[in-house]
Every structure is written in C-alpha cells, then in structure tokens.
Amino acid sequence: MPTTTRVARWLVPAVLLITWLGIGGTLGPYAGKLGEVATNDQAAFLPRNAESTQVIDAQRAFDQEETLPAVVVWTADGEAGTPLGDDHRAAATRALASLTGSPGVVGTASPALPSKDGEALQGVVQLRPGLGDGLPDALARIHDAAAAVPGTTVQLAGPAASQADLSDAFAGIDGLLLGVALLTVLVILLLVYRSVLLPLIIILGAVLALGLACAVVYALADRDVVRVDGQVQGILSILVIGAATDYALLLTARFREELALRPDRTTAMRAALRQSAGPITASAATVALGLLALLLSDLTNNRALGPVGAIGIVCAVLSTLSFLPAVLVLLGRAAYWPAKPRPTTGGQGERGGYGGHGVWTRVAALVDRAPRKVWAGTLAALIACAAFAPTLTAKGVPLDEIFVNDAPSVAAQRTLGEHFPGGSGNPAVVIADAGALPRVTAAIERTDGVADVSPATASGRPGGPPLVVDGRVRLDVTLEGAADSDTAKDTVARLRTAVHAVPDSDALVGGYTAQQYDTRETAEDDRLLIVPVVLAIILAILVVLLRSLLMPVLLVATVALNFLATIGVSALVFRHLFGFTGTDSSVPLYGFVFLVALGVDYNIFLMSRVREESLLYGTRRGVLRGLTATGGVITSAGVVLAATFAALGVIPLAFLLQIAFIVAFGVLLDTLVVRSLLVPALVRDIGPTAWWPGALGRVREVPSGP
Numbered sequence: 135m136p137t138t139t140r141v142a143r144w145l146v147p148a149v150l151l152i153t154w155l156g157i158g159g160t161l162g163p164y165a166g167k168l169g170e171v172a173t174n175d176q177a178a179f180l181p182r183n184a185e186s187t188q189v190i191d192a193q194r195a196f197d198q199e200e201t202l203p204a205v206v207v208w209t210a211d212g213e214a215g216t217p218l219g220d221d222h223r224a225a226a227t228r229a230l231a232s233l234t235g236s237p238g239v240v241g242t243a244s245p246a247l248p249s250k251d252g253e254a255l256q257g258v259v260q261l262r263p264g265l266g267d268g269l270p271d272a273l274a275r276i277h278d279a280a281a282a283v284p285g286t287t288v289q290l291a292g293p294a295a296s297q298a299d300l301s302d303a304f305a306g307i308d309g310l311l312l313g314v315a316l317l318t319v320l321v322i323l324l325l326v327y328r329s330v331l332l333p334l335i336i337i338l339g340a341v342l343a344l345g346l347a348c349a350v351v352y353a354l355a356d357r358d359v360v361r362v363d364g365q366v367q368g369i370l371s372i373l374v375i376g377a378a379t380d381y382a383l384l385l386t387a388r389f390r391e392e393l394a395l396r397p398d399r400t401t402a403m404r405a406a407l408r409q410s411a412g413p414i415t416a417s418a419a420t421v422a423l424g425l426l427a428l429l430l431s432d433l434t435n436n437r438a439l440g441p442v443g444a445i446g447i448v449c450a451v452l453s454t455l456s457f458l459p460a461v462l463v464l465l466g467r468a469a470y471w472p473a474k475p476r477p478t479t480g481g482q483g484e485r486g487g488y489g490g491h492g493v494w495t496r497v498a499a500l501v502d503r504a505p506r507k508v509w510a511g512t513l514a515a516l517i518a519c520a521a522f523a524p525t526l527t528a529k530g531v532p533l534d535e536i537f538v539n540d541a542p543s544v545a546a547q548r549t550l551g552e553h554f555p556g557g558s559g560n561p562a563v564v565i566a567d568a569g570a571l572p573r574v575t576a577a578i579e580r581t582d583g584v585a586d587v588s589p590a591t592a593s594g595r596p597g598g599p600p601l602v603v604d605g606r607v608r609l610d611v612t613l614e615g616a617a618d619s620d621t622a623k624d625t626v627a628r629l630r631t632a633v634h635a636v637p638d639s640d641a642l643v644g645g646y647t648a649q650q651y652d653t654r655e656t657a658e659d660d661r662l663l664i665v666p667v668v669l670a671i672i673l674a675i676l677v678v679l680l681r682s683l684l685m686p687v688l689l690v691a692t693v694a695l696n697f698l699a700t701i702g703v704s705a706l707v708f709r710h711l712f713g714f715t716g717t718d719s720s721v722p723l724y725g726f727v728f729l730v731a732l733g734v735d736y737n738i739f740l741m742s743r744v745r746e747e748s749l750l751y752g753t754r755r756g757v758l759r760g761l762t763a764t765g766g767v768i769t770s771a772g773v774v775l776a777a778t779f780a781a782l783g784v785i786p787l788a789f790l791l792q793i794a795f796i797v798a799f800g801v802l803l804d805t806l807v808v809r810s811l812l813v814p815a816l817v818r819d820i821g822p823t824a825w826w827p828g829a830l831g832r833v834r835e836v837p838s839g840p
Contacts, residue, residue, distance in 0.1 A: 150460035162345035171355040184652035189644020201260035205292035208255040238272035254553035289546035299541040340378035343453035376778035378450035387767035399466040417735040424731035494765030509815035522702030533618040538786040555585035560617035562645040570639035583625030657719035693733035700800035725796040772805025
C-alpha cells in the first residue's frame with residue numbers, strides 16, 4: 135500500500151475526530167444555555183389569526199403598562215366555613231396597599247373583595263411582565279405582605295403564580311432530563327453490546343450532536359428567527375439523543391458485521407457506510423421533513439418545534455456519519471472489546487443468514503411457517519386497540535391537571551373557585567366600539583354562563599366612567615365556570631355569538647379561556663392539514679428508497695395503524711391509570727408526527743436490508759434473512775428510543791408525560807409487533823408482488839436453503 139494512501143487512511147479519521155472534539159468543546163456549553171433564550175410565556179404561542187390573539191393586540195391600548203396579575207386569596211385558619219370579617223378585609227386591603235412601589239409591582243393594588251359566602255377574600259396585584267428570575271422574589275414579597283393578616287391562610291393564584299410554577303417545572307430541564315436520558319441509554323447499551331467502550335463512544339457522539347444543535351438553535355432564537363420554550367427545549371434534547379443513538383446502533387451493527395467479513399477496518403467501514411448511509415439518511419429525512427410540516431400549523435409552539443427538531447435530526451445524522459466512523463476506524467475491533475468481532479472466511483453467504491440459533495431465527499421461522507396467521511392475529515390485536523382511539527379527549531388539560539404534582543398555583547386556583555365564580559382572576563375580555571357599549575353589555579349579561587361584567591374605567595376604580603381609547607372600550611367578563619373548563623369554553627363560544635350579533639359593535643372576545651378555546655379549535659384544524667402532508671412526505675421518500683409503490687403504501691398503512699392503536703391504549707391509560715380527564719390539544723399531532731416518522735424509521739432499516747437480501751435470494755428468503763439480520767439491532771434501537779422519550783416524564787407536566795407515554799409505548803409496539811411480525815408476515819404472504827411495479831418483484835427465488 136503506498137505511503138500516501140496509508141497516511142490518508144489515518145489522517146482523515148483523525149481530522150474528523152479533532153474537528154468534532156473542537157465543536158464539542160466550543161459549542162457544547164450551549165446545551166446548558168438554551169434556557170437563556172427560551173420563553174415560558176404561553177401568550178407568545180397563541181394562534182396567529184385567532185380572535186383571542188387580536189384581543190391581546192387591541193388590549194394593549196387600554197393598559198398604560200402591560201401587566202401580569204397575581205391573585206391573592208385569603209381563607210380563615212382552622213375549620214372550613216369560618217367567616218372573615220371587616221377587620222380581616224381592612225387588614226388585607228392595607229397589606230395590598232403596602233406593596234405599592236415594591237420591585238416589580240405596577241400601580242396600586244385593588245382593595246380586597248369578600249366572597250359571597252363570606253369565607254374568603256380576594257385581591258389582585260399587577261406585576262411587570264418579563265421579570266424572569268425576579269418573579270419568584272416578587273411573589274414572595276406579595277405572600278409575606280399578605281400573610282400579615284392575622285388568622286388567615288394565604289395562597290397565590292393567577293397568571294403570575296402559574297408562570298412561576300411553570301418555570302420551576304422546567305428549572306431542571308438542562309441537567310436532570312439530559313442526565314436521566316443519557317444514563318438510561320448507557321445502561322441499555324451496556325446490556326445490549328456487553329462492551330465497555332462502544333456505549334461511551336455512541337453517547338459521546340449523541341452529546342456532540344446535541345451541543346451542535348443547541349448552539350444553532352441558540353443563535354437562531356437569540357435573533358428571533360425561532361421561538362423556544364421549555365417543552366420544545368426538552369423535546370429537542372430527547373429527540374437528538376434518541377435519534378443519534380438509533381442511527382449509531384445501525385451503523386455500528388453493520389460495521390461489526392463487515393469486520394467479520396473483511397480484515398481491514400477501513401474497507402469494512404466503507405462497506406458499512408455504503409450500506410447504512412442510505413437508510414440512515416432516508417430515516418432522518420422522514421423525521422426532519424415530518425417535523426418541518428409543523429410549519430403549516432397556525433399554533434406558534436407547533437411551528438417552533440418544526441425547525442428546531444429538524445435541526446436536531448440533521449446534527450444527529452452529521453455526527454453519526456462523520457464522528458462515529460472516524461472513531462470506529464481509529465479503534466477498529468477494539469471498539470467492541472471485550473467481544474471483538476473475528477474475521478471469517480464465510481464470505482457474503484454468511485452475512486445475516488437465515489439460519490443458526492437465536493430468538494430472531496425463531497421469529498423468522500414462525501413468519502415463514504404461518505405468515506397469514508401471524509399478520510391476521512397482529513392486525514386484529516392492533517385494530518382492537520385502535521377502536522379506543524376516538525375516546526381520547528384532546529380538548530385541553532384542566533388547570534388542576536397541568537402539573538403532575540399539585541403545584542401551589544393550582545391549589546390556590548382551586549380555593550379561589552370554591553368561594554368565587556369559577557372565572558375569577560381570569561376574566562374573559564371583550565373589546566367593542568364605545569357607541570355600542572350599552573347594547574354589548576346587555577348582550578353579555580343575557581349570555582348563559584356569565585357571572586358579572588364591568589367595563590374598564592378611566593380611574594381604574596369600579597363604577598367610574600368607562601375608559602375610551604380610539605373609540606373603543608374594554609369589558610371584563612367573569613364566567614361562572616372555571617376558566618379552563620369545558621363549561622367556560624362553551625360560554626366563550628356563546629359570548630362571541632352574542633356580541634358579534636350586536637350591530638356596529640365590532641366586538642372581539644379574548645382572555646385566558648378564549649385563548650384555550652382558540653388553541654383547541656386551531657389544533658383540530660392543524661391535524662386535518664398536517665397529517666395528510668406528513669403521510670405524503672413519508673410515502674414519497676419510501677417510493678424513492680424502495681423503488682416500489684405497493685411496499686411504501688403497505689408500510690405507511692402499518693405505521694398509521696400503529697399510531698391509532700397507541701392512541702387507543704393511551705386513552706385508557708390516561709383516564710384509568712394516570713387519572714387525566716383531558717389531553718393537551720397538541721398531543722395527538724405531536725404523537726402522530728413522532729410515531730409515524732420514527733415508526734417508518736424502523737421499517738426503513740428493515741426493508742432496506744430486506745431489499746438488499748431479496749436482490750440476491752428473492753423475496754421469501756430476503757424477508758427472512760433481513761428480519762434475522764436486523765432484528766436485534768432494530769429492537770435495541772426501539773428500546774433505546776422508547777426509554778429516552780420516557781425520560782420526559784421526569785418533568786412534572788401533563789403535556790410532556792402524555793407525549794412521553796405515547797411515543798415510548800408506540801415505539802415499542804411498532805418495534806416488537808409491527809416491524810417484527812406484521813410487516814414481515816404481510817410481505818412473506820404477498821410475495822414478490824409486494825415490490826410492484828419495481829424490478830425486484832421479478833427476481834427469482836433461490837430454492838436452496840430455508
């Protein structure tokens with residue numbers, strides 16, 4: 135071998151390794167800095183064209199300064215039902231007044247108001263938004279001042295308290311979530327490979343990919359090109375770690391297989407890359423393009439996840455196809471120590487053959503012996519699970535279920551609802567022309583589900599002349615139902631119908647409940663638009679990769695059925711095991727994008743190998759050899775990805791817990807049932823026709839062997 139060639143064989147991997155280590159050293163810290171450009175203000179993620187979003191814009195003209203309300207609730211110490219008297223009310227009003235001029239407090243707090251049952255008091259303190267890390271301190275000062283009222287228990291509710299609890303929930307996302315995910319992956323890889331070095335190499339590659347992805351996202355978010363919140367941040371970490379590990383498992387398994395056939399590590403890596411780069415790239419494309427389809431959504435948080443997730447997938451592929459091959463070439467068989475692959479003289483005929491021993495040999499034998507029974511049985515089981523899918527209620531999670539643990543703001547809101555109208559502290563907001571104020575007010579008062587209505591006044595005190603800005607007025611409407619309840623959302627729908635019918639009013643209805651209602655309606659519209667687009671994208675990629683029409687349709691249909699079966703099981707688990715009465719409106723769409731795109735990944739890994747083997751042996755033996763060769767590695771990849779997404783459960787939010795269960799369960803169902811049994815049995819039963827109209831369907835079956 136020429137000296138120049140020999141030097142290049144070592145120099146290129148060394149340069150790639152040094153480059154990636156430099157990227158990790160320079161950009162790695164951004165994995166912990168992404169929270170600096172993240173926002174957990176949910177108002178920033180509302181539908182772009184919704185009526186409630188228009189109200190936010192119109193409402194700014196009525197506020198001399200934008201505020202974030204904190205609702206203070208007093209109840210008597212001791213037994214429930216103890217009344218609070220005038221002395222308590224006076225002391226509470228003085229406590230609120232003492233906060234004037236405190237850091238973060240805007241204006242003068244309103245007087246304390248008693249509940250109709252006389253057992254509670256309520257006051258509102260307006261805070262300056264954007265306090266960031268200063269919000270907990272501001273709330274602590276409010277609580278300390280309010281606690282000076284003797285004989286009472288103080289709780290804080292409202293948007294300010296909810297935002298603080300949300301920030302607390304995401305506080306450990308940089309360290310805790312990443313640590314749990316990496317530890318989970320490490321344990322699984324150690325069990326799968328029984329190797330010390332290789333799992334560390336794979337995890338290092340995933341961490342480097344995450345560092346690069348976070349740096350790119352940080353730069354874009356810092357320039358307001360993309361938006362990031364805690365949910366997107368958490369999903370990015372999990373997605374990159376899971377995807378990079380999956381792709382690495384496929385490449386390392388193929389490299390190990392090639393090392394057993396070729397003594398030279400460089401030649402073995404070239405062969406492994408030649409056979410693996412296509413499936414890995416196609417798999418990544420399905421996920422990245424599926425995520426980018428979220429840009430069609432009218433919900434800002436959906437659009438935010440699209441490019442951020444796609445960036446993460448691209449970085450995972452770059453690491454897998456450059457850093458990992460470089461390290462494996464430099465280490466060779468030592469990477470698999472102590473179970474080093476040994477050279478064999480068996481040649482191509484020994485590669486992933488259908489024969490020998492092991493669980494996947496037995497699975498392949500079962501598929502070969504009774505394909506129709508296998509696919510009919512698995513299909514019936516999946517359809518039975520899918521029958522429960524319509525029972526999943528995706529109308530939003532009630533406020534008292536948003537946090538997995540009982541957050542202080544949730545407990546306070548529950549107390550507020552026990553003594554005041556359910557919508558207290560979170561009124562609906564109506565913006566209308568000033569000339570139509572009496573008629574709009576009358577229409578609001580006639581609406582079923584409305585407890586009270588009052589216009590904003592010039593003095594800021596109840597009963598004064600209404601504040602008119604640019605010929606428009608603002609009315610605060612207290613609803614009888616809790617602000618996050620279906621009852622309140624139905625009231626908002628009736629309220630809009632009522633005020634829109636008032637001639638020349640140009641009335642708009644917004645506020646927290648209206649925002650939740652608009653988010654739910656927009657999410658339903660998004661599903662109708664984005665689901666077909668994602669399916670079309672995946673179908674097109676499969677047609678190009680497999681050079682067939684029938685096979686891609688078959689694969690897309692099976693992963694879609696897997697999604698429906700997963701949703702059906704999730705509906706039962708969420709209701710009867712987790713105790714959720716509702717599901718976040720974005721969960722079905724997120725679950726669909728992740729499950730369908732990632733589910734197709736495993737089918738791509740399987741069927742690309744089946745196609746390779748079918749070119750040599752025909753469809754029957756190709757299916758069986760492909761299943762035997764890829765069964766272990768794909769199952770390992772599925773377990774890793776499921777465990778990685780399950781790590782989202784450490785963040786105590788219902789949305790992330792629901793996503794974690796759907797993806798983890800769905801990936802396992804796809805890996806262990808759909809990809810292992812249903813798809814191979816269908817292809818085995820259909821035969822060469824499955825590759826129609828491609829030329830592969832005309833390859834003759836090799837009669838020798840099983």
